[in-house]
Amino acid sequence: MTNFNESYDDTTGMRPRKKKRTGLMILIGAVSLVLIALLVAGSYLFSLARTFDKNSTKLENVFPAESLRPKVTEESKGAVNILLLGNDTRATDNGDENFASLPNGGRSDTMMLVHIPADRKGIYVTSVMRDTWLDIPGHGKAKINAAFAYGGVSLAVQTLEGLFDTRIDHVAAIDFEGFKGLTDALGGVQINNPIAFTPRTKKDIHFPQGVQTLNGEEALAFVRERYAFKDGDYQRVRNQQLYIKAVLSTMMSKETLTDPAKISESVKELAPFIAVDDTLDALKVAQLGASMSGVRPNELNFFTLPNKGTGRSADGQSIVIPDMTVIGEFAKALKADKVGQFVEENNL
Incomplete structure (x- = not known):
């Protein structure tokens, strides 16, 4: 028989113990669900990182000797700088071997520095024009993209670390061919094209001005073309920035994030x-991805390293003249982890 004196509260007529127990079970259940969700999300993220780790190529000895590298400042601790090197193997005779798998793949077509601030509030991507005329350690004055040809990834890293007086933490080499499959896997990528053009080598493709969705083949043609523009490589760089930002925005969209x-x-x-x-490695990729989970598409910032326009070198090469004053300011911003402030002050 139930003991009502123990089970009921005299003033309310309720069974408080059962209510407390039910409330506790609901709380435990809710916490368990959250923990399970976090574990699943974490496991999935790590699984993706392992897939990336397994299928991508590893580059060895990409960093210069320690004595040649800039020191890490207290202000920049926690920030991450990644050098992106891009190339178009269409113009080479490497057969089925793509640029990313080669220790020395010729001159890089694309050079971008990705800065992720310590507070993870935004991502800043700086494009360096490939014809920028600079001192290449051990080789004198040359176009910056020659660093990769002269000394592989290590010399490219040393050149940019010297230019910005800031350490590069990681390096990624990307072959443009990868954009094709990525775009199709995402179901297409939407861009807002500023200038209508028809690629010189792809006359069957035309890009009208305005909003449009690119498939893989179109995306590849879009990021490759430079001859269709009056300012050539400048517009190609802008188009590459536009495409990469669109890809990141698509991958960060709710529709993609909820589609494993x-x-x-x-x-x-x-x-x-x-x-x-x-x-x-896979663990660092997963950790970096998790740390940037709060970044939104409107916090992706792309800009080109300021320069003084084009000119001619002493031996007659067409070059891009760097604005060393502004580059010096950018270097200070990198070291102080204040790139966002630099971007605002320079209207980039």
């Missing part, structure tokens, strides 16, 4: 066309 199959397929498609330094 699409994310997994995107990673599988792109990974074979990427080579990363051997310190960027």
